[in-house]
Amino acid sequence: MASxxxxxxxxxxxxxxxxxxxxxxxxxxxxMFWWLYYADSPSASYSQLxxxxxxxGGPGGSGCGFGxxxxxxxxxxxxxxxxxxxxxxxxxxxxxxxxxxGFSYTDSDEAFATDVxxxxxxxxxxxxxxxxxxxxxxxxxxxxxxxxxxxxxxxLELTKVEKGTLKCNFxxxxxxxxxxxxxxxxxxxxxxxxxxxxxxxYGLREVSSAAEAVKQAVDQGQYLKATELWSVTESVVEQNxxxxxxxxxxxxxxxxxxxxxxxxxxxxxxxxxxxxxxHRQSLSQLMNGPIRKKLGIIPQNVxxxxxxxxxxxxxxxxxxxxxxxxxxxxxxxxVNVTVYNGQLDLIVDTMGQEQWVKQLKWVGLQSFSQMKWTxxxxxxxxxxxxxxYKTYKNFSFYWILKAGxxxxxxxxxxxxxxxxxxxxxx
Numbered sequence: 039m040a041s042x043x044x045x046x047x048x049x050x051x052x053x054x055x056x057x058x059x060x061x062x063x064x065x066x067x068x069x070m071f072w073w074l075y076y077a078d079s080p081s082a083s084y085s086q087l088x089x090x091x092x093x094x095g096g097p098g099g100s101g102c103g104f105g106x107x108x109x110x111x112x113x114x115x116x117x118x119x120x121x122x123x124x125x126x127x128x129x130x131x132x133x134x135x136x137x138x139x140g141f142s143y144t145d146s147d148e149a150f151a152t153d154v155x156x157x158x159x160x161x162x163x164x165x166x167x168x169x170x171x172x173x174x175x176x177x178x179x180x181x182x183x184x185x186x187x188x189x190x191x192x193x194l195e196l197t198k199v200e201k202g203t204l205k206c207n208f209x210x211x212x213x214x215x216x217x218x219x220x221x222x223x224x225x226x227x228x229x230x231x232x233x234x235x236x237x238x239x240y241g242l243r244e245v246s247s248a249a250e251a252v253k254q255a256v257d258q259g260q261y262l263k264a265t266e267l268w269s270v271t272e273s274v275v276e277q278n279x280x281x282x283x284x285x286x287x288x289x290x291x292x293x294x295x296x297x298x299x300x301x302x303x304x305x306x307x308x309x310x311x312x313x314x315x316x317h318r319q320s321l322s323q324l325m326n327g328p329i330r331k332k333l334g335i336i337p338q339n340v341x342x343x344x345x346x347x348x349x350x351x352x353x354x355x356x357x358x359x360x361x362x363x364x365x366x367x368x369x370x371x372x373v374n375v376t377v378y379n380g381q382l383d384l385i386v387d388t389m390g391q392e393q394w395v396k397q398l399k400w401v402g403l404q405s406f407s408q409m410k411w412t413x414x415x416x417x418x419x420x421x422x423x424x425x426x427y428k429t430y431k432n433f434s435f436y437w438i439l440k441a442g443x444x445x446x447x448x449x450x451x452x453x454x455x456x457x458x459x460x461x462x463x464x
Contacts, residue, residue: 059102059333062167064160067145068137072164073102075112077129084129088176088209088461091131092124093192095183095217097157097353098309098346099316100140101132103325105182109446110453115321117328122450127458129175131168135161135188136353138345140325141336150345150352154361158191162204165196169206176209178461183386183443186216190364197371210374210432212460215386215443219360219394221256221264224249224271226389231279234287241278248274256358264358269304272311275384284311284385286442305354309347312385317343362394369400369433376434376460380441380448388437395435406430411437417451424452427459434460 059073077087092110094101107115110124111132124130134140136151137160144150151157169177181189193211196204217223228245231237237245248271255264275282283289325342336342368375377395379388396407409428416424416439427436436456441448458464 059335061142061335062164064137064163065149067149068160069143069145070137070160070164071102071134071141071143072168073106073132075125075130075132077127078112078125079127085175087463088128088178089131089173090124090128090457090461091133091177091179093133093135093179093181093185093189094139094316095181095185096139096313096316096346096350097136097184097188098139098313098349099183099185100134100325100343100346101185102134102140103321103329103342104316106132107321107324109182109444115324117324120450122446122454124446124454124457127454127463128178128461133161133164135164136349138349138352140346141330141333141340141342143337143340143345147348147352150348152352153356154188154191157188158195161188161192162195162199165206166204169204171205173206175207176461177206178210178212180212180214180457181216182214182445184217186213186218187361189213189216190218190361190368193368193373194364194371197368197373208373210376210460211368212376212378213365214378214445215380215383216377216391217357217386218365219362219390219397220268220358221253221360222393223386223390224252224268226387226393227271227275227384230384230387230389231275231282231287236279236282236287238278244274244278245271252358261358262355265308265354266304268358269308273307282384283442285315285444286380286382286448287384288382289442305351308354309350313346313350317346360394362397366399369398369402372432374432374434376436378436378438378445378456380443380445381437381439382442382448385443400433402431402433406433406435414452414455416449417455424449425456427456 056076061069061071064070077084092101092105094105112123112125114120134142136157138144138150179189189211196208228242232242252264252267252271255267330336379391411426411428413423414425416422425436425438438445438452446453
């Protein structure tokens with residue numbers, strides 16, 4: 039069903055409203071919500087600019103909520119215009135996925151996705167309905183955190199779609215601070231924190247020992263056990279760093295929000311670390327108040343974020359599984375793949391990202407590795423380095439300085455510059 043205020047008739051038929059939204063039933067009892075903003079540029083029409091789909095992390099984080107109002111949408115959480123909105127240079131499609139995230143919902147617990155294969159399958163159902171006419175504008179998937187794992191799987195499915203059944207011009211995928219190889223992230227937490235003066239020798243031994251236990255579980259294929267041990271490792275990190283913020287090591291969360299509670303299960307603790315920050319009270323009030331009223335199509339029994347924890351729990355057996363092989367397949371298929379990462383991110387630290395990149399079997403890896411990177415000025419501070427990047431054939435890597443896990447929130451101008459470069463507008 040589509041919005042009664044802005045009836046959707048395909049991307050090729052925008053309305054004067056500059057936005058549209060609706061639901062797609064991707065499976066029986068599984069209803070996925072999407073929200074599209076048409077590009078709003080003074081120098082080009084939407085049909086001359088790319089379309090970007092944004093996928094949030096978690097799993098259970100809402101792109102239509104957090105990605106939209108906290109990161110890249112036209113308005114911020116206070117409903118004030120965002121200076122660095124991506125809508126200036128692309129149309130942006132936010133999708134609340136997996137089903138149950140944000141305003142998406144399921145009719146029963148059995149309808150929640152339990153792995154990225156189901157997530158990708160669901161998304162293809164949505165995209166086939168979304169692109170209901172031949173579309174020539176370049177279509178990119180941008181992602182953050184666990185959204186990158188989903189984006190890789192979805193992108194691979196797009197390469198397999200029979201010609202003519204999905205009418206989009208898929209141009210590439212960008213994996214931002216993405217959970218591509220969870221073990222490489224966990225194994226580098228200790229060295230990264232030690233190198234930034236956030237662990238001493240004692241703490242490094244403690245964190246490394248906890249991380250090694252995660253590795254053993256992954257090596258044995260015990261992925262749910264690895265998820266539990268990942269939670270243990272996070273607690274060891276917190277105890278030895280006086281509560282470092284996993285999303286930006288230079289900021290610190292209030293103790294009462296992030297510290298563990300006696301008797302708390304590992305999934306509950308993980309959800310408090312990785313779901314709660316995406317559903318802060320101010321954002322929840324916005325989404326369940328003015329935004330819900332504006333949209334006008336949200337069922338009465340659906341609350342924004344109401345099923346987020348169930349989404350997270352349902353995917354818990356999939357958390358620690360790597361998808362490096364999927365990235366390899368994308369590169370081999372000729373898909374443009376970009377990896378970008380924030381310098382101050384811990385949960386998906388840059389050291390870990392570089393580790394899995396070195397494991398790629400891609401034929402261009404050696405040439406890429408031997409290249410020298412190029413510095414980029416921070417658009418907000420000309421003459422000051424804001425990032426480094428390098429590109430070889432269809433693979434690029436961006437090192438974003440002074441940014442944590444949520445790069446558009448931390449370094450909006452630099453993120454916008456990166457968007458323009460990846461989508462070949464700069």
